[in-house]
Amino acid sequence: MTQTQQAPDPKIAATASPVLVDFQSVGVKFKATGGHGDVLALDDVSLTLAEGEFVSLVGPSGCGKSTLLRVAADLLAPSSGRATVAGQSPKAARLRRDIGFVFQDSALLEWRTILANVMLPLELQGVRHAEREKRALELIRLVGLAGFERAYPRQLSGGMRQRASIARAMSTAPKVLLMDEPFGALDQITRDRLNMELLELSQRQRMTVLFVTHSIREAILLSDRVVVMSPRPGRIRSILAIDLARPRHLAVRNDPKFIALAQEGLAELEGGFEAHG
Numbered sequence: 001m002t003q004t005q006q007a008p009d010p011k012i013a014a015t016a017s018p019v020l021v022d023f024q025s026v027g028v029k030f031k032a033t034g035g036h037g038d039v040l041a042l043d044d045v046s047l048t049l050a051e052g053e054f055v056s057l058v059g060p061s062g063c064g065k066s067t068l069l070r071v072a073a074d075l076l077a078p079s080s081g082r083a084t085v086a087g088q089s090p091k092a093a094r095l096r097r098d099i100g101f102v103f104q105d106s107a108l109l110e111w112r113t114i115l116a117n118v119m120l121p122l123e124l125q126g127v128r129h130a131e132r133e134k135r136a137l138e139l140i141r142l143v144g145l146a147g148f149e150r151a152y153p154r155q156l157s158g159g160m161r162q163r164a165s166i167a168r169a170m171s172t173a174p175k176v177l178l179m180d181e182p183f184g185a186l187d188q189i190t191r192d193r194l195n196m197e198l199l200e201l202s203q204r205q206r207m208t209v210l211f212v213t214h215s216i217r218e219a220i221l222l223s224d225r226v227v228v229m230s231p232r233p234g235r236i237r238s239i240l241a242i243d244l245a246r247p248r249h250l251a252v253r254n255d256p257k258f259i260a261l262a263q264e265g266l267a268e269l270e271g272g273f274e275a276h277g
């Protein structure tokens with residue numbers, strides 16, 4: 001295999017802010033099942049996210065993007081290397097509710113109202129009822145769902161459900177938000193709108209976000225850095241620094257700088273395929 005692995009540019013990785021997510025030579029191997037050999041899903045992935053940074057992972061299907069997120073979320077232990085979140089193990093970070101997770105499917109509890117869904121993590125944390133209701137109502141307003149507190153998930157559109165699941169993930173004021181293709185199932189206009197809202201929210205709350213998407217344009221629109229991964233075994237192929245001014249609006253996609261970055265990102269993705277094939 002002639003795959004090249006560009007070393008991440010230290011200039012873009014280094015910032016003065018503390019490191020919030022740290023992957024050190026992370027490898028994940030899934031054990032053989034039912035006639036299939038072992039699957040090396042991730043190989044030697046090192047990546048750090050500084051506080052307040054928005055980093056996206058892009059790469060072909062099966063390159064290990066979700067696997068990397070699952071390592072940070074303590075849903076999966078790495079086979080080699082280590083990960084820390086907010087200076088502790090992912091498990092400790094999860095128990096302290098320093099991690100918020102948003103999936104592609106909103107994963108809301110259908111039998112609970114939107115308010116009760118958003119309050120759930122606080123309930124598990126033992127926060128008093130009055131306090132958790134106050135916080136949940138604020139978040140519901142923040143994500144643009146005021147008026148739908150008593151609605152059930154099935155009464156909401158896909159975009160509204162994703163807003164609710166973002167509010168729920170933010171309810172414990174996590175230090176790190178992990179988002180796995182949160183807008184992948186939405187139509188383009190709803191997706192654009194939620195991208196704008198997430199841009200604003202992440203800026204305002206100075207959130208540290210690790211975001212998985214298949215769309216290089218979505219990644220560039222939102223991120224400070226875009227990590228391009230190569231096909232299995234997933235490795236970091238290159239890292240693009242997105243030096244577009246903030247606050248950003250959808251119109252930035254017409255900016256020649258944006259177009260050049262999108263071309264570069266696409267070339268990196270295609271290069272990964274060619275090197276692999």
Ligand SMILES: Nc1ncnc2c1ncn2[C@@H]1O[C@H](COP(=O)(O)OP(=O)(O)OP(=O)(O)O)[C@@H](O)[C@H]1O
Nearest residue numbers: 030039041059060061062063064065066067068232
């Ligand atoms: N629990 C598991 N057991 C065995 N193999 C797994 C398991 N979870 C993931 N894999 C394999 O690991 C590889 C990486 O999967 P992962 O879901 O992380 O990829 P991805 O980049 O997120 O893909 P997609 O873009 O399609 O969501 C894939 O080959 C997948 O089949």
